[in-house]
Structure formats: structure tokens, C-alpha cells
Amino acid sequence: MPQSTAKIVQKTRIQHQNQALILKAALEVFSAFGYRGGTIDQIAKKCGLSKPNLLYYFKRKEDVYVAVLEATLAEWLEPLRGLDVNGDPIVELTRYVSEKLEISLKNPQASKLFANEILHGAPHIQKFLKGPLRDLVEEKSAVILEWVAQKKIAPVDPQHLIFAIWAVTQHYADFSVQVEAIMGSEPKPDRTRKAVIELLLRGLRA
């Protein structure tokens, strides 16, 4: 028992590489079929590993799912963080909506994964919702209320404004099938961006 202390959990190059492969494949599978619908066989096959080999890196299916889910949470919060009380409200909100929409369009799988998790009761991210997410929304609601108090924007319910921004931007990722069925083809990102910003923010100009 040479090395004095506990087992050092330093990641091997192979570990790093294979875990990344697994998480990438898992995102594709779970976002397409949901947690229960996706199988570790699918994931293993998609990244060229054998099933036992995959389970060597993540002991349980749930561990894979939680890992890929948590990897998306940080990205999810990021754009809202930037909302700056000292900036111009319309500029700030426009940037926020644009960023949120762009992320949805660029990485719809992450959005779908997240949507599916919440749709089914968010069993794995209760703490995230009631902790960091709630705190951040509270903080930014205060920012928006401050803008209202300063008469920089029209009176608005800040929480519901944030909900509306989330709902609309994620709609284009989560319900892309419906959007495309109705529009006849993939919507033009630029037209979508302009329309969404107008719809959500035009009513706010003081």
C-alpha cells in the first residue's frame, strides 16, 4: 500500500476520451427518445463501445443520464447571467433573447433533453431548479423591476417575462417538428430572431 492516502481519481487520457464519446452519444439518444426510451445498448453502439465497456465508465444508466443532463445546465443558465442592470434595458433584453434563441437553434438536443426532464417532473434536477435557477431568476427579476421603477421600460411582471422568453425561444428547438410541419420547411433563423424579439420586447418600450 505505497501511495499513502486514498485512491487518486486522476483521469486517464482514455477515460477522458471515452467519457466524452459516451456523453455525446448519450445526448443524441436521450434527447431523441427520453430517459426511459433510450437504451445503453443504443448509446454503446453509437459510440463504438461494447455495453460492458460503457458500464465500466458509468456504473448505471442513470449515471450517464445525469452526467449529460448536468453538462447542459451550466450552458442553460449562462445567458441570463449577463443581464446587466446598468445596461440599456432593451439592449440587454434583446441580447438575452438573441443568445437564448441561438443556443436553442444551435443545440436543440440539449434543449430537448432538458424539456423532457422537466416535462416528466424533473426527478433528477429538483435541486438545480429550486437552487441556482431560482436564485438567478430572483436576482434578475430584481433587475427588471429596477428598470420598471426607473421608468426605463413599461411595467411588467418580471418572472412571467422570463418564462415567456424561455417558452418562446425553446419552442423552436423542442417543437421543431411542429414548426417545420406548419412552415413547410426549416424556418429562417434570421426571420425567427427578428419576429421573436419584436413579439416579446416591443411591448416593453417605455
Added chain:
Amino acid sequence: MPQSTAKIVQKTRIQHQNQALILKAALEVFSAFGYRGGTIDQIAKKCGLSKPNLLYYFKRKEDVYVAVLEATLAEWLEPLRGLDVNGDPIVELTRYVSEKLEISLKNPQASKLFANEILHGAPHIQKFLKGPLRDLVEEKSAVILEWVAQKKIAPVDPQHLIFAIWAVTQHYADFSVQVEAIMGSEPKPDRTRKAVIELLLRGLRA
């Protein structure tokens, strides 16, 4: 072979009753766990039938799912149908948003079932999306454009306006867990209604 023609498929009282039981239980199960996550055992147990008995009324699991899904589609379309080109735009749109929101709040399970189906590529309702839904959206987009042409409302992209209304109203059903986690409790329906209408329609007043 007495009765001359083909088998008459007239529903018995028992059939009617048990099918209703099954569809009710199936909505609860599928909306909570998704298609793959829900099992016919769960559904059977929930409505007090044995599994083979359930399968006597619906041969396959998929048949149960499709039946309950289609039962929600009509209700889904209904509010938009009412949008009347001859009415006052703000009144009409306010009524539409209110109705859509109320349905979401009153029957979140149907909304979640529908959301889950689309989230996973809408494999069972492609025809509904590309047929009746698309046609209706096209028709009502024309109504909105007419209002714009008459300068009764501000210029707006009608399709994206409809998407935004869907997204926001359904958000309160589909992501209720998130909404409650952030607001700390179930949101007051009345405050929600006012906030949503303001957010979506304030920018439209000509």
C-alpha cells in the same frame, strides 16, 4: 352466417364504459411517463382491469396511445378556430390567449402528452400537423395579416405570433414543475393570465 353483411361494430355499454376508463388511465400514465415509459400494466392496474382484458379492447399498446392522443387533438385546435376576422383584433386575440391558457391550466396532462409526442418527433401525428393544423394556421395567419393590412394592429409575423402564443400558454402546463420551483408555489391563474396577455399582446396595439 345469418346476418347478411359484414360484422356490425356497434359498441356495447360495457365497451363504451371500459374504453373510457382505459383512455382516462392512459392519459394519466402516458402524460406522466411518456409513451415508452408508460406500461399497459400501469394503465390496467389504474383502471382496475386485468392486462389481457385491457388488450381485449385495444389490441396493442400503441393503439391505446394513439386513441388517447387523438382524443386531445380536437380540443387542441378548437380555440384557434374561433378567431374571427370581423371581430376586434385585440378582443379576439385576448380571448384566444385566455382560452388556450385556461385549457393548459385545466388539463395539463393533455398538454404534456401532446408536448411529449412532438418532442420525440411526432411519429404518430405527422398527418395532423401537416394537415388540419397547418391548414388552420394558414387560415388564421391570413386573418391576422388582414388586421395588419387594415392597420388595426401593429405589423406582426402571424405564424410566429401563433407560435409564441402556443409556446407561452403551454409552458405553464408542460413546465409546471419548473414554474412552481421558481415561483415557490403554484402560480395564481389570474395573475398569470393578466401577465401573459400583457406580454403577448401589448406590443400589438396599433
Added chain:
DNA sequence: TTATTTCTTGATCAATTGGTCAAGAGTTGT
């Protein structure tokens, strides 16, 4: 009542699937 149809279920099957294990292959440090 009797005959016919409808309804119900216990037993069972085959396929899927999450997970284990032991043994071997590959890699790394000395």
C-alpha cells in the same frame, strides 16, 4: 331455458434490457 355472443383472466411466451463477472488484452511505470 337455451344458445350465442361478449367479456374476463391465469398462465405463459418471447423479446428487450439493465446490469454482472471473470478472464483476457492493452498500457504504463520501473
Added chain:
DNA sequence: ACAACTCTTGACCAATTGATCAAGAAATAA
């Protein structure tokens, strides 16, 4: 080269689950 550790896999297991079937119970029509 050697030892120790890391990585990989075929075979296998147990639980779940969608679906079947034959036989009996219940309802309905004659």
C-alpha cells in the same frame, strides 16, 4: 522485462414488459 494497473469483452442473469391463448364467466338474444 516485469509487475501493476487500466481497459475491454463474451457470456450470462434476472426483471420487465408487450402480447397470446384457451377456457371459463357473464351478459344478451332467441
